Amino acid sequence: MLDADFFHRWMAATAASVDREAERLTALDSPIGDADHGSNLQRGFTAVSAALEEEAPATPGAVLVLAGRRLISTVGGASGPLYGTLLRRTGKALGDAAEVSEEQLAQALREGVDAVMQLGGAAPGDKTMIDALVPAVDALGDGFGAARTAAEQGALATTPLQARKGRASYLGERSIGHQDPGATSSALLVAGLAEAAGE
Ligand code: ADP
Ligand code: MG
Ligand code: MG
Numbered sequence: 001m002l003d004a005d006f007f008h009r010w011m012a013a014t015a016a017s018v019d020r021e022a023e024r025l026t027a028l029d030s031p032i033g034d035a036d037h038g039s040n041l042q043r044g045f046t047a048v049s050a051a052l053e054e055e056a057p058a059t060p061g062a063v064l065v066l067a068g069r070r071l072i073s074t075v076g077g078a079s080g081p082l083y084g085t086l087l088r089r090t091g092k093a094l095g096d097a098a099e100v101s102e103e104q105l106a107q108a109l110r111e112g113v114d115a116v117m118q119l120g121g122a123a124p125g126d127k128t129m130i131d132a133l134v135p136a137v138d139a140l141g142d143g144f145g146a147a148r149t150a151a152e153q154g155a156l157a158t159t160p161l162q163a164r165k166g167r168a169s170y171l172g173e174r175s176i177g178h179q180d181p182g183a184t185s186s187a188l189l190v191a192g193l194a195e196a197a198g199e
Contacts, residue, residue, distance in 0.1 A: 006196050007063035011052055014192035015045035020190060025149060032168035035081060036137040042154035044075035044083070060100050064091025078166050079182055082129065083117050083189075089115040106140040112139050127175065129162040129182035131155070136190045138195040144194040151190035155183040 013029070018025070018041045026038030040190030044158065048067045057063045068088030071080055094100050100108075113133045122128040132154040139150035163175035 001014055001101060002060060002105060003099045004036070004058050004060055004063055007060045008052060009014060009196035010192050011045075011048055011067050013187050013195040014048065015049045017188045017192060018042055018045045018185065021185075025181050028184055032163065032171055032175045032178045033181060034070060034077075034165045036077065037185065040075045040079055041185055044071045044080060044112055047071075047074040049136055058094050059089045059094075059098055060105075061094035061096055064088065064094065069090075074152040078120070079129070079185070082120050082182075085119050086112045086116050086133070090111075096145075102140070102143075106137065109137050109140065122165040125161060126165045127161040127180045127183070128160045128165050129180070129186040131158050132183040132186035132190065133181065136186070143199070144197040145199045148187070148191045148199075151187040155179060155187040 018038075022038035022042040024038065025041060026035050027033050030039035048070045051066055051070045052063065055066060057066050064087045068084045068086065068091060070086030071087065074080070075083065090108045093108035093111045094104065112129070116132060116133065117123065120128065120130075122130045123132050124130055132151040135154040136147040136151040139146040158180035159178065160176060162173055163169040163171065163180070168175045168178075168180065
């Protein structure tokens, strides 16, 4: 079973890797975006860490709802509301249980990813974060390590795609040949799950 501490570790691991990878995320957002994805998420996850420390939410759902709210209020641009919705919706789906099973988390994340697709209108293959998140949720039944691998492969697989959503879509065919920054940061988020699980 996964307790609130697991979810605190997940958010801390993600904040640390976003910090480490911020320059790379911003560099990926340079040719097909506005070169702010790393700084956007760094600001967001720094605020998430501060809020979690201050409020110390005691259930898995409350950790994710607070994190999502904080991302929405601190990250500008497309990715803030989308990641905020992902975590908030996932947290709401977990309810107020003190511990949740891996199966419950997988089902809740599925609802969270569906909410992101509804909000942003992106489907798999549109060269967005969805291309890492959907394969990760599909693989979660095989464990956190499998989800991490699936997300990383999904992010790499965005390179040959033409963007159909978000800022990169304005470039049309010129978006081809670049890895999507949001899919790359989603792989960090999923890797954080595996790290929280000690994998
Ligand atoms: P902005 O484009 O507003 O500067 P960011 O640079 O922080 O926002 O985030 C860009 C990332 O957001 C993209 O790489 C993509 O993965 C994701 N994204 C953009 N629009 C959408 C959308 N409609 N649905 C899903 N993801 C999206
Ligand atoms: Mg950007
Ligand atoms: Mg921007």
